[in-house]
Amino acid sequence: MNTAMKNPKNVIENFDLYAPKLVSKEEFFSPGHRACQGCGEALAIRLMCKALGKDTVITNATGCMEVISSLYPTTAWNLPWIHVAFPNSAAVGSGVEAGLKALRRKGKIADRRVKSVAIGGDGGTMDIGFQALSGAMERCHDMLYVCFDNEAYMNTGIQRSSGTPFLASTTTAPAGKKIPGNQVWKKNLPEIMVAHNVAYVATATPSYPIDFMNKVKKARQIKGPAYIHCFVACPTGWRSTSETCIQLGRLANETGIFPLYEVEDGKYRLTVEVPEKRRPVQDYLKGQGRFRHLTPDQIQVIQERIDIEWETLMIKIEHSRSKESLRARRSR
């Protein structure tokens, strides 16, 4: 039995049944934007906005999503939205939060909570925006940051980022005659966010829309910093067909390449089950042009690494405790 059958509420097949109850009909990210067909990132943003609701201000880093959504004089955004530059969405978002907070305290705007949400691609988050993100999270702004990780700089032509997987071919780490693609392993940013003592950290993908939206809702409630790392397929950059966008996110989970979990107050929990016997990574890699050059040996190296990563995560899930429970134990 695959995950889809075992956990119907996590998957898209039952969407018709559950959607009216779980998903707002309101659209905050309008159609008519210029994303490629089958873009996982645009879909994820649409779902994120539904989960966030209207009392939200979005700060968007430069990247595909800013470009496809805001071609003057049009805008896809039906939420207050600001774009400033590539490296600074976390910093701008922290200013938005500070501004709203000060104005609310001083009675200059309506007395209700408006959430500052900053978003960026893997490049804008993990590389050039990393310092700003670290600073904003460490300063404990009441802000949610969502990274949309499509594993390369797509807006500028599929260049490698620190989110690019091992051996994937990109335009700056190409599969050459001598060097077979990206030579290092993907940076684990959710883990780095956990190390910032961020109260809520989660991984997600629009391939499990309810799981993703629940996480967004939960993160929105947190009075302080929260971080969601959202894995999004990019058919253009991955050289995969556009109809496989959802499937690839599911395969990434079922193979253990991108497990879906959350870390609340330090406690790890898997939110979408993965089959006892995980699918081989090959199932995920094979449909994507960026991995086309891989040899069986190379695929084996990836499999072993993913197995170890998986085990590491399982150990955390089993042994981690929330800070609250540790505190309670001490006072007993």
Place this chain on the structure above:
Amino acid sequence: MGKRVGMEVAIASAEAAALCRFDVAAVYPITPQSHVAEHLSDIVADGRVDASFITVESEHSALSAAIGSEATGARTVTATSSQGLLFMSEILPIASAMRLPIVMLIANRAVSGPINIWNDHSDIMPMRDTGWISFFAENGQEVVDMTIHAFKVGEHRDVMLPVNVNMDGFQLTHMVEPIIMPEQEEVDRFLPPYIPYATLHPDRIVSMGTLGMPEIFAEAQKSKNVAIVNSIKVIKEVWKEWEAQFGRKYEPVQSYRTEDADIALVTMGSMGETAEIAVDELRKQGVKAGLLKIKLWRPFPFDDFKAAIKGIKVLAVTDRAVSFGGPGGPVFSEIRSALYEEAVRPAIVNYIIGLGGRDVQVEDFIAMVKKASGGKLSEPYEFYGVRG
């Protein structure tokens, strides 16, 4: 009216921002601006102003956070210097393009390399063309007054631009000067609450910072230029209003003993006071010297400058920054080009002085004037008093 205090100028600049009741400060420390950052945080920590102080992790984030908060409608102040200003450079033109009236206090300092913490203008000069209004203060009083002017000018509906107030690092920031600190009630009367044009709030949804294609990008640039060019009218009005209320007069170009002058020095910033003494000394010696002090660098006050030089035969323009491989210092190039169309125009020479904190004394200005009296130097521009 106001109380006379002896106060370190950096601290006074933060006090002036406090009198403007800022809502948010986002500042990263750097010598010689640090006392500004520290004092702003003191003011917030003591609850003297109801504001948020964001302890950003860099200057890039300082200005980015300032944009975020200003975009919500919060009156926002930041401050920096030298490397910090250059680190912000990516964001400077975006702040002005978004028409956000952030106020930035700049403790001018040399730009590395070699690394040097002392004063010159090599930080602000490369940032000249970013669409910010730039004031240059000559003393502590001007720093305080101009900080207050900056909010009023920037927030004016006909302007809506960020403003920087330049104060020479150490020479001003670390000096204890006699300053008349306006009363809160006086500043409240002068500076109305900030009413932003558009803000980030769900009650009135806007998209800010959208993508400009070639069909619109040039228009966006032109409109920013129109705004800054036209801002001179508002700046003058604000200065008139200030003079009426506080009795201190501000002009884009301030003349000193130029009525019958044959030769005039041109300065920006704190050196004006030293140059004044040199002019007095020269006058005693029978040299008809004068001085022009530029207080408004952007928008450049072309008409005021042309009016101010009537009758002057030689201008000795001083620059505290180098335009490497260019025609001379930035102030000099600006003035020479501004006067090109004039039927009668003075000879213009250029001295590059006071780099990286190099002291320039009264005798130096006297020597510069004497050497320039013929209207020509042996080189197009001279690094005055520099070896090699």
